[in-house]
Amino acid sequence: MAPHTFDEYLAAYGRADGGYPVIDLDADDLQRHTVILTFAGGAKKAIVQFLGLAAHDDGEHLCIDVHAFVDGLLARSSVFGMENGRRYEGFPETAPGRSHGWPAVRGVSLLIGAQVDIGTQPDPRS
Structure with a gap:
């Protein structure tokens, strides 16, 4: 059965030691909170920005931008x-x-890796 709660998801897919960095965003602070992730020895990186939007409104939500x-x-x-x-x-x-x-949908996967240009633009790494 697929997990339906936060705790069920961590029990099914999380680390056994439960050691996770936690970022707690205050809804009163609408600034960008930035985290830099690296993979493959730093060759692949992502700047992840967390934004609390529409604080204290009915439409309040968390926006996550990935570059x-x-x-x-x-x-x-x-x-x-x-x-x-x-x-x-x-x-x-x-x-x-x-x-x-x-x-x-309930899950989102972001793929960062080999780059291929489609069309007439040359690959800047060529």
């Missing part, structure tokens, strides 16, 4: 959604839910 870099260069990233083992690409209107009126 990808590969080998020090600004990179593209792709995203897809997952729910109940099904992949949703581009969050089509057939996605099983909505968040703030937009098609939504």
